[in-house]
Amino acid sequence: MPLFKKGTTFVENLPKIYGLYTGGFLLFFALMAWFETLGMKADTIGILFVGFTVVIYAVIGWLSRTMQVDAYYVAGRQVPPVFNGMATAADWMSGASFVAMAGGIYLGGHAYLAFVVGWTGGYVLVATLMAPYLRKFGCYTVPDFIGTRYGGNLTRFCAVIVLVIASFTYVTAQINATGTIAARALHVPFEVGVWFGLLGILLCSMLGGMRAVTWTQVAQYIVLIIAYLIPVFWMSTKQGFGAFPHLVYGEAVQKIMELEVVHQVGVLKPTGDIAGQFPGLKALTVLHATPGEGFIASWRFVTLVACMMVGTASLPHILMRYFTTPSVRAARTSVAWSLFFIFLLYFTAPALATFTKLQLLDPSLATSIIGKSFEEVSALAWIKNWASIGMVALKDFNGDGILQINEFFIRGDIVVLATPEIAGLPYVISGLVAAGGMAAAMSTADGLLLAIANALSHDLYYKIIDPKAETRKRLIVARVLLLFIGALGAIVASFKLTGILGAVAWAFCFAMSGLFFPLVLGVWWKRANRAGAIAGMVLGLTAGTWYLYMVKWGGMKPWWGMDDLRFGIIGASVSLVAMIVVSLMTKAPDKETQAMVDEVRIPRGETILGSSH
Amino acid sequence: MATDTAQREAHWHRTRNLMIVHLVIWFVFSYLVHWFAPGLNKISFLNFPLGFYFAAQGSLVVFVVQLFVFAKQQDKIDREFGVAEED
Numbered sequence: 001m002p003l004f005k006k007g008t009t010f011v012e013n014l015p016k017i018y019g020l021y022t023g024g025f026l027l028f029f030a031l032m033a034w035f036e037t038l039g040m041k042a043d044t045i046g047i048l049f050v051g052f053t054v055v056i057y058a059v060i061g062w063l064s065r066t067m068q069v070d071a072y073y074v075a076g077r078q079v080p081p082v083f084n085g086m087a088t089a090a091d092w093m094s095g096a097s098f099v100a101m102a103g104g105i106y107l108g109g110h111a112y113l114a115f116v117v118g119w120t121g122g123y124v125l126v127a128t129l130m131a132p133y134l135r136k137f138g139c140y141t142v143p144d145f146i147g148t149r150y151g152g153n154l155t156r157f158c159a160v161i162v163l164v165i166a167s168f169t170y171v172t173a174q175i176n177a178t179g180t181i182a183a184r185a186l187h188v189p190f191e192v193g194v195w196f197g198l199l200g201i202l203l204c205s206m207l208g209g210m211r212a213v214t215w216t217q218v219a220q221y222i223v224l225i226i227a228y229l230i231p232v233f234w235m236s237t238k239q240g241f242g243a244f245p246h247l248v249y250g251e252a253v254q255k256i257m258e259l260e261v262v263h264q265v266g267v268l269k270p271t272g273d274i275a276g277q278f279p280g281l282k283a284l285t286v287l288h289a290t291p292g293e294g295f296i297a298s299w300r301f302v303t304l305v306a307c308m309m310v311g312t313a314s315l316p317h318i319l320m321r322y323f324t325t326p327s328v329r330a331a332r333t334s335v336a337w338s339l340f341f342i343f344l345l346y347f348t349a350p351a352l353a354t355f356t357k358l359q360l361l362d363p364s365l366a367t368s369i370i371g372k373s374f375e376e377v378s379a380l381a382w383i384k385n386w387a388s389i390g391m392v393a394l395k396d397f398n399g400d401g402i403l404q405i406n407e408f409f410i411r412g413d414i415v416v417l418a419t420p421e422i423a424g425l426p427y428v429i430s431g432l433v434a435a436g437g438m439a440a441a442m443s444t445a446d447g448l449l450l451a452i453a454n455a456l457s458h459d460l461y462y463k464i465i466d467p468k469a470e471t472r473k474r475l476i477v478a479r480v481l482l483l484f485i486g487a488l489g490a491i492v493a494s495f496k497l498t499g500i501l502g503a504v505a506w507a508f509c510f511a512m513s514g515l516f517f518p519l520v521l522g523v524w525w526k527r528a529n530r531a532g533a534i535a536g537m538v539l540g541l542t543a544g545t546w547y548l549y550m551v552k553w554g555g556m557k558p559w560w561g562m563d564d565l566r567f568g569i570i571g572a573s574v575s576l577v578a579m580i581v582v583s584l585m586t587k588a589p590d591k592e593t594q595a596m597v598d599e600v601r602i603p604r605g606e607t608i609l610g611s612s613h
Numbered sequence: 614m615a616t617d618t619a620q621r622e623a624h625w626h627r628t629r630n631l632m633i634v635h636l637v638i639w640f641v642f643s644y645l646v647h648w649f650a651p652g653l654n655k656i657s658f659l660n661f662p663l664g665f666y667f668a669a670q671g672s673l674v675v676f677v678v679q680l681f682v683f684a685k686q687q688d689k690i691d692r693e694f695g696v697a698e699e700d
Binding site: 113114117120121127132248253254291301327335347 | 632643647654657660673676680696698
């Protein structure tokens with residue numbers, strides 16, 4: 001019997017294809033676990049995991065090659081909502097989410113959960129304010145919407161600028177992450193790892209554009225979510241919290257709160273020049289589940305949440321995923337599915353952080369290290385491994401030979417990667433986690449690179465520079481740009497300018513400063529016009545960038561505790577005011593534009609822009 | 614276009630109200646509950662301190678459920694006014 005019935009389309013066969021793929025991946029995992037018991041080396045397992053998955057993505061990318069404009073830009077608008085949800089989730093969850101989030105919660109406690117809330121709740125804005133309307137519009141890129149709704153090349157150009165600044169800031173962080181993981185798993189220097197990562201990323205997107213990125217992102221989501229969940233389920237079963245720990249880890253949180261008193265978390269602080277001695281490492285000094293008291297603590301929490309949420313709804317590589325669904329209705333359900341798939345990882349991260357912390361703090365567990373002798377702890381295999389590459393450090397400040405809470409230093413980024421080793425799980429789990437981290441970073445980098453290259457090729461080259469260019473030429477330009485921007489990203493990434501998380505938060509703030517209000521008001525306020533949109537983009541971006549510069553390098557005291565991660569609040573506020581004031585001072589948009597907005601507001605009927613434009 | 618102006622306006626009115634309702638819910642679970650997290654933490658829910666629970670899980674669950682409900686409600690409005698896409 002043939003595997004796929006004759007006469008069925010690719011889309012109809014999707015559940016079967018990805019079902020087989022998931023089964024195949026689990027089989028590969030089981031095979032690796034078996035090889036490990038036969039004595040295969042840990043390094044070999046790591047190489048096989050990363051190598052095997054990257055080759056699969058490249059094959060999918062090659063199979064999805066295309067020379068059609070709508071397939072290249074919007075995957076032919078035939079991606080079913082559930083699959084688009086998975087692709088968006090992979091697009092969304094970056095190396096930072098996968099690798100750094102649980103570690104951030106481990107070190108930062110409640111305050112860090114602002115990222116968890118912000119990176120999920122933003123989808124409510126996407127669904128209610130944006131995605132369905134942009135889908136109805138039928139644009140290929142986000143500047144395509146701005147340029148058509150408000151009219152004028154300058155408007156389009158401003159949108160391209162904001163998009164490039166925000167997405168490029170973000171993509172360097174992702175290429176950096178692929179480089180870090182590839183370097184570790186394949187045992188090559190970081191600089192080589194970066195180029196290897198970039199090669200994988202380009203293989204997924206070059207030939208097939210959005211179509212190829214869509215189907216590789218679905219494959220990458222499956223790998224990353226399996227890689228995130230299996231260690232947590234395994235660990236929680238081992239610790240007696242059952243196979244599904246999410247509802248019952250409250251006990252573990254309470255236990256930690258009791259142990260924090262015993263170990264004097266937040267009371268004992270490391271002394272001396274820690275940053276100079278152990279760069280990037282931190283001791284645990286923040287309480288796990290206790291929020292900061294007072295106005296500033298609450299204010300800092302909600303402003304970070306606001307930046308991440310509004311940024312979510314302004315990031316072009318996310319918005320453009322909803323251009324690929326077959327209908328407006330499908331775009332809406334697709335946002336819901338996206339959030340569901342993202343939620344699976346984000347509500348696991350705090351559980352993972354909690355379990356890892358408990359393992360280190362709870363003296364009744366064999367894995368605990370706090371309160372034990374230095375001799376005993378420094379002999380542990382995982383401490384030795386990570387300490388040798390400077391990711392973990394111990395220092396006996398008070399010289400009593402016992403490890404206190406302020407004498408153990410760890411880099412937040414490694415908590416997820418090291419957890420399987422801390423818990424004493426077999427190495428095959430570490431290989432799996434490395435493959436997951438790689439999938440997360442690659443899929444986000446792909447989406448971002450494509451967003452930049454598409455905006456430059458479609459909006460700048462085709463719409464502004466050479467509107468008569470033929471299809472072939474347009475698609476070749478798009479690919480050349482992809483290659484060029486990817487290489488530029490890799491070069492910048494190899495300088496390691498900012499930490500992964502800092503760069504990510506900045507990208508959100510740039511996007512919200514320039515794009516949020518021009519996008520929202522374009523649908524929700526008919527009176528918004530070209531002059532207003534340009535003012536909103538230019539002044540918003542300028543104000544945000546100015547504030548970032550002043551706070552980060554200019555020595556200005558942050559207003560109300562809003563540091564450089566929150567500059568989007570300033571940028572977006574200025575953008576809103578500028579856009580309203582300038583719109584009202586200038587002429588209302590013409591009849592035609594108003595009719596266009598009316599058309600965008602109802603799902604029925606043709607898209608505003610033709611299916612191939 | 615068969616849809617007349619009055620009908621379009623009514624449709625948009627309902628759409629806008631639905632958006633506002635969902636953004637109010639969103640506001641409560643994005644900002645309000647976290648603003649009062651220190652106080653909520655004194656309450657225990659499934660053995661979690663409630664303020665922590667909302668940030669780690671509760672708000673997220675609300676967002677996910679909310680979006681599925683929103684998709685359904687908006688589709689119902691579109692159908693009622695005859696502006697939904699053909700199935």
